[in-house]
Amino acid sequence: MSTIPEFERMLRGAALRVTAPRIAVLTAVHNQPHSDTDTILGRVRESLGAVSHQAVYDVLRALTAAGLLRRIQPMGAVARYETRVGDNHHHLVCRSCGVINDVDCAVGEAPCLTAADDNGFVLDEAEVIYWGLCADCSAPHTASAHP
Template sequence: MSQPPADHSCDHDWVQILRDKGLRATVQRVTVLDYLHHHPHADAETVFQGVRSSLSTISLQAVHLIVQDLSGEGLIRRISLPDSASARYETRIEDNHHHIQCIRCGRIEDVDCVVGHAPCIEPSDTRGMRIVEASIVFRGICRDCESVASKGMKNDDR
């Protein structure tokens, strides 16, 4: 794996961030981080499709390994959503925030935590564990899907 070019087009210094974590700053890692920064909540397949035009030799397996390594080192957040077989990833790791997902189109957006720190909810019984994180996913129907549904109902009433 070769070293990334010194001039990469993102607003984060991924090379330095990787090195600060003791990781090699490869072109593949920098490109995946940059892609996720600009396309939050992407799964590994989407990342692969998004980076392969600039990294023609990268494989889907390599992307899976990269996101696994980056999430293990705390450089990206792994998100598991209900009814989704694939984990999603994002670079927004500096705060405790949640997600809202449209149950029709699948769109995912960040939602700021009103408490601001983890965990922001408490379970009724910790079963002897120290809680370090609570994952909250709000699910609803986005305005676009709601609009399409209401237009469809109006057309059905004719």
């Protein structure tokens, strides 16, 4: 688990000032991966008190741009953030409850997939989202149906 000194080193390494809101956002996202902005805002307010939505949005944007956070946005869902960056992992998303889990690359080295035609692009990342039902949502609901 990352500690505040590790977060401070990460911020300095990314040429960002160490501030309480940045530490609070990194801590919130690290402790609850795949959090949405409202959840992160709530966690930051728990640790710092009054913080504006705009301040948290600004910190999320700066940390994402610096590569300290990864922003994911499955189709039809709000943006989520995670501290697992740089390994080009993928995600499993439950169609029913929306839970998101990490899954390692499907095959090979990053970008994990080879495009049939790269159209001259130099590929460095592939974003893959697997959709389905999580174990809880796919379990049969029979306990209440029988006396």
